Amino acid sequence: RWVFVVAPTYRRVTQRLDLTRLFNTFALSANVHMIVVEDSVNRTAKVERVLNESTLLHWSHRHVKTSAGLHVKGSEQRNEGIWAIRHIVFNETDADLRKAYEDGVAYFADDDNAYDVRILDELRKVRNVGTWPVGLSGQRIAERCEVNATTGKITGYSAWNELRAYPIDTAGFGLHVRHFLQDPPVLFNPQSKTCGLEGDFLKQTNVSKYDIEPLADNCTKVYTWHVGTDIKWAGKRPPSDFDAEFDI
Numbered sequence: 637r638w639v640f641v642v643a644p645t646y647r648r649v650t651q652r653l654d655l656t657r658l659f660n661t662f663a664l665s666a667n668v669h670m671i672v673v674e675d676s677v678n679r680t681a682k683v684e685r686v687l688n689e690s691t692l693l694h695w696s697h698r699h700v701k702t703s704a705g706l707h708v709k710g711s712e713q714r715n716e717g718i719w720a721i722r723h724i725v726f727n728e729t730d731a732d733l734r735k736a737y738e739d740g741v742a743y744f745a746d747d748d749n750a751y752d753v754r755i756l757d758e759l760r761k762v763r764n765v766g767t768w769p770v771g772l773s774g775q776r777i778a779e780r781c782e783v784n785a786t787t788g789k790i791t792g793y794s795a796w797n798e799l800r801a802y803p804i805d806t807a808g809f810g811l812h813v814r815h816f817l818q819d820p821p822v823l824f825n826p827q828s829k830t831c832g833l834e835g836d837f838l839k840q841t842n843v844s845k846y847d848i849e850p851l852a853d854n855c856t857k858v859y860t861w862h863v864g865t866d867i868k869w870a871g872k873r874p875p876s877d878f879d880a881e882f883d884i
């Protein structure tokens with residue numbers, strides 16, 4: 637089953653480190669299309685190179701600069717990724733492949749998280765909207781849903797700000813591609829507050845937070861983590877000689 641992975645990224649000292657780790661994991665599985673969306677005025681040669689040097693078989697490279705005044709990281713880039721998914725599906729001329737794409741699943745992978753390749757097994761189980769734990773997220777060992785083992789239904793969430801409409805981190809859900817092929821597609825709202833980002837997005841699927849599919853063994857297994865790559869460097873803009881000699 638095809639998995640479309642949308643990864644926003646931006647220029648910083650740890651960018652190649654994070655992208656290398658990200659691409660290495662998602663290149664381990666067949667039928668993955670990686671959509672990298674740079675937060676920049678142009679696509680950069682650096683990200684193009686990291687993509688070319690990776691063993692990813694299917695990838696798209698796009699860009700959109702975050703609009704002035706908007707603080708939600710990655711929203712406009714994820715939306716650009718959603719338009720890319722539509723483009724890939726609607727322009728596919730091979731009927732069988734197009735059908736396979738139409739039954740695909742989408743995942744929004746922040747470029748600085750770590751991923752166990754088994755996240756792809758969970759993604760491929762998603763029928764509508766599915767969720768799994770995210771390690772070291774929201775000041776917790778893991779943010780996750782609680783499941784009634786008898787009914788297999790979600791009964792609650794153990795997460796930062798549990799009063800959120802959907803207390804789920806971006807890395808903690810995947811959804812069927814049909815949500816992006818309809819008109820209008822489900823989109824992120826770049827005006828959403830940080831605490832409402834995922835909820836504003838997920839409520840458009842019309843799946844309640846209790847009807848989301850609990851995956852990863854009833855949300856008991858962690859296959860993705862927030863990392864915060866190197867606290868000394870994370871998010872720092874590169875020094876002025878950054879591109880000169882070292883391809884760090």
Ligand code: UGA
Pocket residue numbers: 643644645646674675702707708709710711713745746747748805806807830833
């Ligand atoms: C947390 C959540 O994990 C994110 O999913 C959420 O978007 C974010 O909060 C938020 O709403 O503020 P956090 O670690 O704070 O994540 O954010 P980052 O991982 O630094 O950024 C999320 C994504 O946006 C990354 O893929 C990053 O490369 C991208 N980003 C970040 C940009 O494209 N531009 C930026 O200026 C910053």
